[in-house]
Amino acid sequence: MPNLTKRDLVMSIADKTGLTQQEVFSVIQHTLDGIVEGLATGRDVELRNFGVFDVRLTKPRVGRNPKKPQNEVQIPPRAIVKFRAGKIMKARVLERTALLTK
Numbered sequence: 001m002p003n004l005t006k007r008d009l010v011m012s013i014a015d016k017t018g019l020t021q022q023e024v025f026s027v028i029q030h031t032l033d034g035i036v037e038g039l040a041t042g043r044d045v046e047l048r049n050f051g052v053f054d055v056r057l058t059k060p061r062v063g064r065n066p067k068k069p070q071n072e073v074q075i076p077p078r079a080i081v082k083f084r085a086g087k088i089m090k091a092r093v094l095e096r097t098a099l100l101t102k
Contacts, residue, residue: 039081049088055079 010028014021035053038045044054058080063073085093 047086049086051083051085051089053081053083056082 006025006028010021010024013019013028014024017024035045039053039055042055044052046052056079057077060077061075063075065071065073
């Protein structure tokens, strides 16, 4: 099964709402831009019944090159985005457990 792309979402929403694909694309892009802007300015993004995006800081650690394991490299802490699924999403995805374990 192929991935669901932004283009697929645009086409599906345009068909369901009667809006043009360009209008739907603009709304989706503005939504994604708003999420990115919120995270970049230090705010968590909470979408009820969907999930929460938040920024966390990784710990500094030591890395090694597999080809030269004697060389250690310090990996500094960095900000990463984490996602926690909401109740409805968790329940819907949990329904796939039986299909994925076969």
